[in-house]
Amino acid sequence: MIEKLKDAGLRVTPQRLAIINFLDGNTSHPSVEEIYKELKPEFPSLSMATVYNTLQTLENAGIIQEINIEPGKRHFDPNPYPHCHFFCRSCKRVFDIDLGVEQVEGKRWVSDFWVENCYINLMGKCNSCMKSND
Amino acid sequence: MIEKLKDAGLRVTPQRLAIINFLDGNTSHPSVEEIYKELKPEFPSLSMATVYNTLQTLENAGIIQEINIEPGKRHFDPNPYPHCHFFCRSCKRVFDIDLGVEQVEGKRWVSDFWVENCYINLMGKCNSCMKSND
DNA sequence: ATTAGTGCAAACACTTTGCACGGGT
DNA sequence: ACCCGTGCAAAGTGTTTGCACTAAT
Numbered sequence: 208m209i210e211k212l213k214d215a216g217l218r219v220t221p222q223r224l225a226i227i228n229f230l231d232g233n234t235s236h237p238s239v240e241e242i243y244k245e246l247k248p249e250f251p252s253l254s255m256a257t258v259y260n261t262l263q264t265l266e267n268a269g270i271i272q273e274i275n276i277e278p279g280k281r282h283f284d285p286n287p288y289p290h291c292h293f294f295c296r297s298c299k300r301v302f303d304i305d306l307g308v309e310q311v312e313g314k315r316w317v318s319d320f321w322v323e324n325c326y327i328n329l330m331g332k333c334n335s336c337m338k339s340n341d
Numbered sequence: 342m343i344e345k346l347k348d349a350g351l352r353v354t355p356q357r358l359a360i361i362n363f364l365d366g367n368t369s370h371p372s373v374e375e376i377y378k379e380l381k382p383e384f385p386s387l388s389m390a391t392v393y394n395t396l397q398t399l400e401n402a403g404i405i406q407e408i409n410i411e412p413g414k415r416h417f418d419p420n421p422y423p424h425c426h427f428f429c430r431s432c433k434r435v436f437d438i439d440l441g442v443e444q445v446e447g448k449r450w451v452s453d454f455w456v457e458n459c460y461i462n463l464m465g466k467c468n469s470c471m472k473s474n475d
Numbered sequence: 476a477t478t479a480g481t482g483c484a485a486a487c488a489c490t491t492t493g494c495a496c497g498g499g500t
Numbered sequence: 501a502c503c504c505g506t507g508c509a510a511a512g513t514g515t516t517t518g519c520a521c522t523a524a525t
Contacts, residue, residue: 218479218524239514254482259515261480275462278409279490279514293454304454314465320427320438323465328409331448331457352499352504373489388507393490395505413489413515 208270208285215268225250226261227270230285236274236292236301238282276301276328288312291327297336304329342404342419349402359384360395361404364419370408370426370435372416410435410462422446425461431470438463 208227212219225246230237237245243258262283265271274282276294282301284292289312293304306327314323332341342361346353359380364371371379377392396417399405408416410428416435418426423446427438440461448457466475 220480220524222481252482255514256483256516257481264480273412275409275412278407278415279413281412281514293451293456295454296457302454304451306451317427317438317440317463319468320429320436320463321466321468321471322427322463323430324463326460326462326464328460328462329451329454329456329458330460332455334453334455337455354499354505356506386507389489390491390508391506398505415489 211268211270215270217264217268222250222253222257223261223265225253226258227265230271230283233285234303236282236284236303238277238280242283274301274328275326276330289325289327291329293329293331293333295333295336296330297332297341300333302333345402345404349404351398351402356384356387356391357395357399359387360392361399364405364417367419368437370416370418370437372411372414376417408435408462409460410464423459423461425463427463427465427467429467429470430464431466431475434467436467 208231209219209224212223212227217223226242229242229245239255239258239262242262243253243255247253262271262273266273266283269287272284272287274284274292276282276292277299289310291304291306291308293302294300295302308327310325310327314321316322342365343353343358346357346361351357360376363376363379373389373392373396376396377387377389381387396405396407400407400417403421406418406421408418408426410416410426411433423444425438425440425442427436428434429436442461444459444461448455450456
C-alpha cells in the first residue's frame with residue numbers, strides 16, 4: 208500500500224502510514240470516527256480533518272474504497288475492488304457478504320449512463336443480533 | 342396510495358396527501374429538501390420535521406422506499422420494489438437504471454445474515470453531463 | 476526551497492428531538 | 501374526547517472549509 212502511495216505521487220507521512228496500517232487487512236469496515244478514535248492515542252495531534260483528507264486521497268488514488276451503506280456515515284474498506292456489503296441495522300456493523308455475483312470492474316456505458324462504480328448493499332440483521340433479539 | 346395509508350392505520354392529513362401526490366408517479370427521486378421546497382408554497386406552514394416524519398412513516402409502511410445513494414443525503418422513490426439506481430456525481434440526480442438483473446424480493450437468510458433489503462447503486466455521469474463536460 | 480499535508484476552529488449540511496398546539500378519527 | 505400528527509426551535513451528528521504552520525520531497 209505504501210508503494211501505491213508513492214506511485215500515485217503522494218507524500219508518505221506518519222499519519223497516512225498509520226491510517227494505511229490500520230486499514231490494511233482490516234475487515235471491520237471502520238467509519239471515519241472509528242479510525243480517528245483508534246489512532247488518536249498513538250497520534251495525539253491527529254485531527255479529524257486529516258483523517259477525512261487522507262481517506263479521500265486514498266480513495267481518489269484507488270487504494271481504498273468508500274462504502275456508503277449506513278445512512279449519514281461513511282465507511283471505508285481497504286479492498287478497492289467491487290464486492291457486496293451487508294449492514295446490520297442493529298449493531299451498525301458492516302460485513303463483506305458473498306452473493307456469488309460476478310461484479311463487472313472498470314468504467315463503461317450502461318444504456319445512457321457512464322458508470323464508474325457499482326455498489327451492492329444489503330441491509331438487515333446479522334446473526335448475532337438475531338440470536339440476541341437486538 | 343391513500344388506501345395504503347388507511348390500510349396501515351395511518352391518519353390521512355393534508356400534508357401527507359400533498360407529499361404522496363407529489364411522489365406518486367414521480368421519477369425524479371427527490372431529496373427531502375426538494376420535496377419540502379416543492380410543497381412549501383402550497384403549504385406555507387409545512388415544516389421539515391413533518392416531511393421527515395412523513396417520509397419515515399411511509400417507508401416504514403412499505404409505501405415508498407428510501408434511496409441511500411448520495412452520500413449524506415436521503416432520496417425517496419414512490420416505487421417500493423427493489424430496482425437499480427444510478428447517481429450522477431455531476432448533476433447529483435438519481436435515475437432508475439435497468440441492468441436486466443432480477444432482484445429477489447422479501448426477507449431471507451443469506452449465509453449468516455438476515456437480509457431485509459437489497460440495493461444496487463451505480464455511480465458515474467449521466468449522458469447530458471458527459472456531453473456538456475460537467 | 477518548494478509545496479503538499481496537517482491541525483485547529485469555525486462553519487456547514489442534514490437530521491433528530493422535545494414539547495405545546497391543532498386536527499383527524 | 502382521544503391521541504396521532506404538526507410545527508417550531510434548538511440541539512445533535514457528521515463533514516467541510518480557511519488558514520497558518522509543519523514537514524516531506
